[in-house]
Amino acid sequence: xxxxxxxxxxxxxxxxxxxxxxxxxxxxxxxxxxxxxxxxxxxxxxxxxxxxxxxxxxxxxxxxxxxxxxxxxxxxxxxxxxxxxxxxxxxxxxxxxxxxxxxxxxxxxxxxxxxxxxxxxxxxxxxxxxxxxxxxxxxxxxxxxxxxxxxxxxxxxxxxxxxxxxxxxxxxxxxxxxxxxxxxxxxxxxxxxxxxxxxxxxxxxxxxxxxxxxxxxxxxxxxxxxxxxxxxxxxxxxxxxxxxxxxxxxxxxxxxxxxxxxxxxxxxxxxxxxxxxxxxxxxxxxxxxxxxxxxxxxxxxxxxxxxxxxxxxxxxxxxxxxxxxxxxxxxx
Amino acid sequence: xxxxxxxxxxxxxxxxxxxxxxxxxxxxxxxxxxxxxxxxxxxxxxxxxxxxxxxxxxxxxxxxxxxxxxxxxxxxxxxxxxxxxxxxxxxxxxxxxxxxxxxxxxxxxxxxxxxxxxxxxxxxxxxxxxxxxxxxxxxxxxxxxxxxxxxxxxxxxxxxxxxxxxxxxxxxxxxxxxxxxxxxxxxxxxxxxxxxxxxxxxxxxxxxxxxxxxxxxxxxxxxxxxxxxxxxxxxxxxxxxxxxxxxxxxxxxxxxxxxxxxxxxxxxxxxxxxxxxxxxxxxxxxxxxxxxxxxxxxxxxxxxxxxxxxxxxxxxxxxxxxxxxxxxxxxxxxx
Numbered sequence: 001x002x003x004x005x006x007x008x009x010x011x012x013x014x015x016x017x018x019x020x021x022x023x024x025x026x027x028x029x030x031x032x033x034x035x036x037x038x039x040x041x042x043x044x045x046x047x048x049x050x051x052x053x054x055x056x057x058x059x060x061x062x063x064x065x066x067x068x069x070x071x072x073x074x075x076x077x078x079x080x081x082x083x084x085x086x087x088x089x090x091x092x093x094x095x096x097x098x099x100x101x102x103x104x105x106x107x108x109x110x111x112x113x114x115x116x117x118x119x120x121x122x123x124x125x126x127x128x129x130x131x132x133x134x135x136x137x138x139x140x141x142x143x144x145x146x147x148x149x150x151x152x153x154x155x156x157x158x159x160x161x162x163x164x165x166x167x168x169x170x171x172x173x174x175x176x177x178x179x180x181x182x183x184x185x186x187x188x189x190x191x192x193x194x195x196x197x198x199x200x201x202x203x204x205x206x207x208x209x210x211x212x213x214x215x216x217x218x219x220x221x222x223x224x225x226x227x228x229x230x231x232x233x234x235x236x237x238x239x240x241x242x243x244x245x246x247x248x249x250x251x252x253x254x255x256x257x258x259x260x261x262x263x264x265x266x267x268x269x270x271x272x273x274x275x276x277x278x279x280x281x282x283x284x285x286x287x288x289x290x291x292x293x294x295x296x297x298x299x300x301x302x303x304x305x306x307x308x309x310x311x312x313x314x315x316x317x318x319x320x321x322x323x324x325x326x327x328x329x330x331x332x
Numbered sequence: 333x334x335x336x337x338x339x340x341x342x343x344x345x346x347x348x349x350x351x352x353x354x355x356x357x358x359x360x361x362x363x364x365x366x367x368x369x370x371x372x373x374x375x376x377x378x379x380x381x382x383x384x385x386x387x388x389x390x391x392x393x394x395x396x397x398x399x400x401x402x403x404x405x406x407x408x409x410x411x412x413x414x415x416x417x418x419x420x421x422x423x424x425x426x427x428x429x430x431x432x433x434x435x436x437x438x439x440x441x442x443x444x445x446x447x448x449x450x451x452x453x454x455x456x457x458x459x460x461x462x463x464x465x466x467x468x469x470x471x472x473x474x475x476x477x478x479x480x481x482x483x484x485x486x487x488x489x490x491x492x493x494x495x496x497x498x499x500x501x502x503x504x505x506x507x508x509x510x511x512x513x514x515x516x517x518x519x520x521x522x523x524x525x526x527x528x529x530x531x532x533x534x535x536x537x538x539x540x541x542x543x544x545x546x547x548x549x550x551x552x553x554x555x556x557x558x559x560x561x562x563x564x565x566x567x568x569x570x571x572x573x574x575x576x577x578x579x580x581x582x583x584x585x586x587x588x589x590x591x592x593x594x595x596x597x598x599x600x601x602x603x604x605x606x607x608x609x610x611x612x613x614x615x616x617x618x619x620x621x622x623x624x625x626x627x628x629x630x631x632x633x634x635x636x637x638x639x640x641x642x643x644x645x646x647x648x649x650x651x652x653x654x655x656x657x658x659x660x661x662x663x664x665x666x667x
Contacts, residue, residue: 067466071478074463075478075481075482079484080494100506148390151390151391155387159384161381162374167392173652174399174400176598176601176648176651176655178644180627180644181631181641181643184406185401186398189398204398207391209399210395213391214594215549219553219587222587239383242387252551252556256549256552263486308488315483319480322472322475
């Protein structure tokens, strides 16, 4: 059958139908992005009601304005270094050495990135190798720390076990010890276990750091105990409770943890414990480029732009996942 | 013990044949441990919670290896003379005596550090809370962008370059240029080479950089508060923003407040990189010399690790004292 030509009305109807479909799909996606846990229908319904109410109670307009002016001023100062890095990457060499520097580039050029390409193409170890090393270390370190530290934080936060208080005191106080002195004992320990010149020499200390554990513990304290008890009545083991109930509820804290660890691991050079060129990190390789002198300053600017792009994207994506907790909505 | 073993083998003969050697051993062992734990309530408690302990084991192993052992080792090094190459020589309390009696620069460093910490600590703490609290009310996408703006110095790391531009000593430095333009001064001030100005400038920069880890933690903490409390509070007669803050927000994130306080204490006592980057090392008349600078001087330049460890121990004790004090204050919040 030949394809019939659509009449005007039919066309309009088709269009309307498509719009309707699109809207439905968008709503569905929104509902899914709000919450994918059990009782999602109830809680997303609650959110819908709340967002219709828009503004929170008890706000005065004048207070808002004053506070946001203060914020704006501080914000402009904070973002200047970032602006400088971005515009430096597109500056020609003569403009980079200008003093005082322009915050906005005058003659934008892509020369710096072209130079970087040439340098990387001629490097002895293929560049993808460095990249792979850094990505692998960042992923293993971040995920490993998140899992291992939060697994330890759960009993510390919600149970009174023999020894818990002592462990917690140790962790709190270890945060306060200046890192400059422990560098040598640290190296010695890595050496005893034969971890020098392996990637574990960077990953393991990060996993063992106490900052993330303390953050997780302090957040998990606020998880309602009655929720855990009801899960236990339903026959869940401790590990199941941790994985299925506690972890989803402390999502804001785990996001913060991921951001912090990602940032420190992405910038890790590993120049102290790793010697063979095959195992070096991305930031080490890129900082090597800059050592060739003033002629490479443009390339260096391009490098620093590339290096901060990934953590920033990571930061924005993960901050977007921070939503209000539903910890208490199941209990009435 | 023997009785338990006999019981085990007699009750499940069929399955024990199918079980591997290792599993059978494990089963017998666990019954033994069970019997052993029945005698004392303390042991029993540990045995019944064995799954919780099992969850804690991986972290605790790594933690004690990479954090506890190095700290204990440097405590011990504090009582020795250790120059990294030779084996440490025991000197008893001599390092500590030298530190407090024969080292005038250390006293300057303590004074500077205390000034910086007592000013930047509380103000930076409140600043990061206030900013996090304001950002919390924004819509989601705007919030993540603004969070990025405030956290940018920590990611980009170019903070010092901006401030050394502002306080540059010639007329091209922004501070000098504007002050001359407005007719307040007639010739440029050498900000970072003048002992009078170094400490205030370090304090300003440190304050500006205080939106770091504890800022992010506070954002996460604010997200963890149940929204229904606010509505209930409004019904119960909370009239303005400040009452809401004091009676609902702060008490509900007390644990995060303690966390941030710990981080803030550690951070404000560990000021060192900022002074080196701004005023150089050593700074003019040691005007910006902090304990960490002193520590790095002995640890990384003179290679007297024993002495450096003693300095670290003193700092550590000061931090613990401050921590106790501040916990007492935070406990009073919301009452």
